[in-house]
Amino acid sequence: MQFHETDEQQMIRELVRDFAETVLPPTIEHRDNNQIPPAAEWQEFLDFGLQGITIPEEYGGNPVDDISEAIIIEELARVDPSFAVMYCVHVGLCSKTITLHGNDDQKSRYLPRLAAGEVGAYSLSEAGAGTDAAAMTCKAKLSDDGSHWVLNGEKMWVTNGAQAQIYVLFAKDVDHPDYGVKKHGGSTAFIVEQSYEGFTVGKKEDKLGIRSSDTCTLILENCKVPAENVLKAPGKGFGIAMNALDNSRIGIAAQGLGIAQGAFEAALKFAHERETFGKPIAHHQMITAYLADMATRIDAARLLVYKASWAKQNHYENGGPRHSKEASMAKLFAGDTAMWVAERAVQVLGGYGYTKEFPVERFFRDAKITQIYEGTQEVQRIVIGRAIQP
Ligand code: COS
Numbered sequence: 001m002q003f004h005e006t007d008e009q010q011m012i013r014e015l016v017r018d019f020a021e022t023v024l025p026p027t028i029e030h031r032d033n034n035q036i037p038p039a040a041e042w043q044e045f046l047d048f049g050l051q052g053i054t055i056p057e058e059y060g061g062n063p064v065d066d067i068s069e070a071i072i073i074e075e076l077a078r079v080d081p082s083f084a085v086m087y088c089v090h091v092g093l094c095s096k097t098i099t100l101h102g103n104d105d106q107k108s109r110y111l112p113r114l115a116a117g118e119v120g121a122y123s124l125s126e127a128g129a130g131t132d133a134a135a136m137t138c139k140a141k142l143s144d145d146g147s148h149w150v151l152n153g154e155k156m157w158v159t160n161g162a163q164a165q166i167y168v169l170f171a172k173d174v175d176h177p178d179y180g181v182k183k184h185g186g187s188t189a190f191i192v193e194q195s196y197e198g199f200t201v202g203k204k205e206d207k208l209g210i211r212s213s214d215t216c217t218l219i220l221e222n223c224k225v226p227a228e229n230v231l232k233a234p235g236k237g238f239g240i241a242m243n244a245l246d247n248s249r250i251g252i253a254a255q256g257l258g259i260a261q262g263a264f265e266a267a268l269k270f271a272h273e274r275e276t277f278g279k280p281i282a283h284h285q286m287i288t289a290y291l292a293d294m295a296t297r298i299d300a301a302r303l304l305v306y307k308a309s310w311a312k313q314n315h316y317e318n319g320g321p322r323h324s325k326e327a328s329m330a331k332l333f334a335g336d337t338a339m340w341v342a343e344r345a346v347q348v349l350g351g352y353g354y355t356k357e358f359p360v361e362r363f364f365r366d367a368k369i370t371q372i373y374e375g376t377q378e379v380q381r382i383v384i385g386r387a388i389q390p
Contacts, residue, residue: 005071012068013075015048020079028080031212032362035204037163038083038212042117051087052115054096059111061095066313067306070254074305077258078265081366082212084255086119089159092248094120097168098191100247101231101240110166110191121164122248123155123192123218124241130157131379134184134238138171138220142227142234149173149190149230151223154202157373161216162201167192169218170241173234187237191229198223209365246316246327249374250308253330256338256370257301263338263345263363264294270349270358281348290348294341301334325387328380335370335377342367 005013023044031038045051053069055061064072069091077084095114098106114120129135138153151171158167169192178185192199202217231240268291271282281287308326316323345360346353353360371377 005067006065008064009068009071012050012064013071016050016072016075017078019045019048020076020083024076024080024083028212028362029356031082033211035206035211035214037214038080038086039163041083042086042119045083045087046117051090051117052095054091054099055111055115056099056107059099059107060115061099061111062115066250066309066317070250070257070305070309073251073254074258074261074302077255078262079258080212081255081259081363082210084258085210085213085252085369086160086163088248088251088255089122090114090120092251093122093244094164094166094168096247097122097189097231097240097244100243101189102191105228106191106231114166118165119160119163121158121160121167122244123158123161123167123169125157126154127156131376133241134187136170136172136187140171140173140188140190140225140234141175142173146227148227149225151190151192151198151220151225153220155218155220157205158216158218159213159373161218162204162214165194167194167218168231168240168244170237171220172237176235178235184238186235187241188234189231189237189240190225191231192223192225196223196225208368209362210369211365242324243322245374246322246324247312249327249331249380250305250312250323252370252374253301253305253308253327253334256331256334256367257298257305259338259363259367259370260294260298260301260334260341263342263360263367264291264298266358266360266363267291267294267345267348267353270352287348290344294344297337297341301330301337304330304333324383328375328383328387331370331375332377332380332384335367335380338363338367338370 049062052061053064073088140149140151172186173188176186198221200219202219205215272280274281308330311323311326342364346364
């Protein structure tokens with residue numbers, strides 16, 4: 001068992017840290033205040049080729065190991081959690097899902113575009129089907145001549161909803177033999193493009209946090225999707241959706257870890273600069289204890305995140321068992337750590353922490369979503385609970 005980063009992982013961390021600390025800060029506040037996605041910053045990020053890390057080289061990708069994927073997301077979130085989730089969904093829920101479940105034709109048509117920087121998204125949730133994903137009501141019907149599918153319904157909470165060109169989107173094939181028999185029966189994964197007839201980006205949510213990440217509804221009105229855009233086969237969608245979440249929940253855990261790290265560093269710096277009663281507040285026992293607890297929880301979260309990444313790579317991707325439990329444990333603990341550390345950080349900064357003058361106010365707002373999306377903390381406990389049966 002080893003607990004140090006490889007040379008390559010260290011190099012990736014330094015590269016992304018440098019990008020995050022120089023390119024993202026000048027526009028963060030403006031983007032956060034005005035809910036503007038980091039489109040220009042994304043263009044600069046493309047220079048590193050890291051948008052293709054979950055795409056094989058033959059399709060233009062630039063694969064790295066799974067712990068490096070977590071490190072990239074962590075480093076982005078340490079500065080800008082909105083940018084981190086945009087990236088996490090692009091590489092995890094969209095590109096990785098097509099890499100794992102697409103056929104050669106689908107991979108040749110879509111992966112080079114995603115590797116070149118067209119933004120990817122994933123659309124599972126609906127107004128009445130978030131936690132209970134199998135309850136989705138969007139419908140798909142194959143045309144009489146079999147050339148295309150016709151999709152109808154409305155999807156919700158779609159990260160990168162407006163920015164994306166390529167979506168992995170789920171709807172139920174109403175003619176599938178399991179439709180209406182099993183709860184998730186007929187669930188099918190489609191690759192959908194924003195340019196398709198009948199596809200409209202709807203309302204953009206006005207959110208508490210990650211305000212520079214766009215979250216939209218998608219409206220499907222007789223949306224025409226080519227027959228060859230079904231991943232695997234009709235009816236296989238729910239397993240694909242769950243597998244995608246097993247992969248990407250580690251990314252959200254890494255985002256939580258980065259938020260906690262960013263908030264902690266801001267609190268640590270402040271605590272050593274700010275003096276009360278004749279000494280830096282870091283030397284008052286209660287603040288020392290806060291800082292010690294923050295550092296300890298962050299370390300524990302980091303171990304769970306990297307362990308889940310390791311399990312994904314070394315077990316699941318080598319034909320071994322699923323890493324659902326490890327992913328959910330990482331997401332559960334790192335999400336709670338993000339929220340706890342960000343709240344403590346605001347407390348350490350006191351009144352200053354409550355203002356936009358310091359980043360902890362934004363980390364505090366951004367942290368909350370890591371306990372909600374890609375499966376609430378309650379869902380993570382369901383997944384873990386099912387995995388620890390005797
Ligand atoms: N990987 C692959 N397949 C999986 C899987 C996984 N991790 N988990 C479940 N499946 C498969 C099952 O094997 C089963 O397959 P069959 O078609 O052979 O029956 C099918 O999926 C249904 O599984 P299950 O009965 O466990 O489904 P549930 O409806 O009980 O799922 C939870 C419950 C809560 C786990 C699920 O609905 C969930 O994860 N919800 C949260 C969704 C979410 O995170 N939404 C946010 C998305 S971000 S927009």
